[in-house]
Amino acid sequence: MNFELTNEQIQDYRENGFLILNNFLNSQELEFWNIAIQKALLERNGRKFIHSEIKTGQDDGINKEATYFGNVFDQIINLWQSNEDVKSIITDKRIGKMASQLMQTDAVRIWHDQSLVKQPWANPTAWHVDTPFWSFNNREALSIWVALEDVTVDNGCMYFMPGSHQHTKLEEPGISTNIGDIFKKYPDYKFKKPVKAELKAGSCTFHNGLTLHAAGANMTNGTRRAMTCVYMPHDVTFNGTQNILSDEQITNLNIGDYLNDENQNPIIYSKAWE
Ligand SMILES: O=C(O)CCC(=O)C(=O)O
Numbered sequence: 001m002n003f004e005l006t007n008e009q010i011q012d013y014r015e016n017g018f019l020i021l022n023n024f025l026n027s028q029e030l031e032f033w034n035i036a037i038q039k040a041l042l043e044r045n046g047r048k049f050i051h052s053e054i055k056t057g058q059d060d061g062i063n064k065e066a067t068y069f070g071n072v073f074d075q076i077i078n079l080w081q082s083n084e085d086v087k088s089i090i091t092d093k094r095i096g097k098m099a100s101q102l103m104q105t106d107a108v109r110i111w112h113d114q115s116l117v118k119q120p121w122a123n124p125t126a127w128h129v130d131t132p133f134w135s136f137n138n139r140e141a142l143s144i145w146v147a148l149e150d151v152t153v154d155n156g157c158m159y160f161m162p163g164s165h166q167h168t169k170l171e172e173p174g175i176s177t178n179i180g181d182i183f184k185k186y187p188d189y190k191f192k193k194p195v196k197a198e199l200k201a202g203s204c205t206f207h208n209g210l211t212l213h214a215a216g217a218n219m220t221n222g223t224r225r226a227m228t229c230v231y232m233p234h235d236v237t238f239n240g241t242q243n244i245l246s247d248e249q250i251t252n253l254n255i256g257d258y259l260n261d262e263n264q265n266p267i268i269y270s271k272a273w274e
Pocket residue numbers: 073116125130143145213214215226228
């Protein structure tokens with residue numbers, strides 16, 4: 001694993017809100033990730049969360065555009081909680097250290113992982129920001145997004161708007177079936193040029209949850225498989241949003257409580273361990 005970040009890469013991330021890392025995993029590691037994730041997905045059999053029976057892509061009664069969003073990607077969350085090999089991947093402290101360097105925080109917790117598979121002919125992922133969906137308010141939380149197979153313009157690669165993390169707001173959630181709707185909220189970016197991230201299998205990106213980003217449609221007859229995980233600084237607090245937490249978890253949380261349940265949001269890296 002190519003986990004050493006240069007000062008230049010960290011600076012680049014701080015400025016642009018995303019970083020492309022080619023050759024992140026070597027071929028053996030990629031094979032281990034692919035086998036582990038494939039097995040973990042089979043075990044889950046389409047169940048989106050471990051705490052409910054909702055299937056990925058299903059209309060859960062809230063999502064009025066289920067037929068559209070159900071065909072953006074298959075989203076299975078927290079595979080690390082149901083499969084030991086995925087747990088070893090997602091809790092790897094070398095990734096934790098990278099996240100701590102990029103977020104400039106002393107210690108790093110998992111928010112959640114997710115497998116994102118665009119099936120053949122999947123819809124595009126509309127432009128959006130992630131952080132407003134989450135159960136804490138923090139401007140540093142980020143995602144790693146690892147290509148499990150080659151990701152191209154044809155099968156739905158990611159796109160990023162450089163520097164946008166410095167301007168987007170925690171209070172502006174929303175994703176729409178119109179891929180550009182968010183530019184009504186951020187008109188300054190409407191005519192800016194995004195950076196596309198075509199990746200070889202085993203390469204990855206990091207993006208700040210407040211960076212404007214999107215992914216194209218899958219215009220191929222094959223899949224576009226990615227494994228991602230959101231990491232957050234160790235000391236974030238509950239903001240009242242349920243997001244991926246279970247009903248039981250949120251009844252036991254008050255606004256302002258630390259999200260520090262080691263079973264749900266374990267620390268995977270701390271500078272104090274060095
Ligand atoms: O994979 C995609 O299509 C979108 C991923 C994304 O939005 C994210 O990881 O935050």
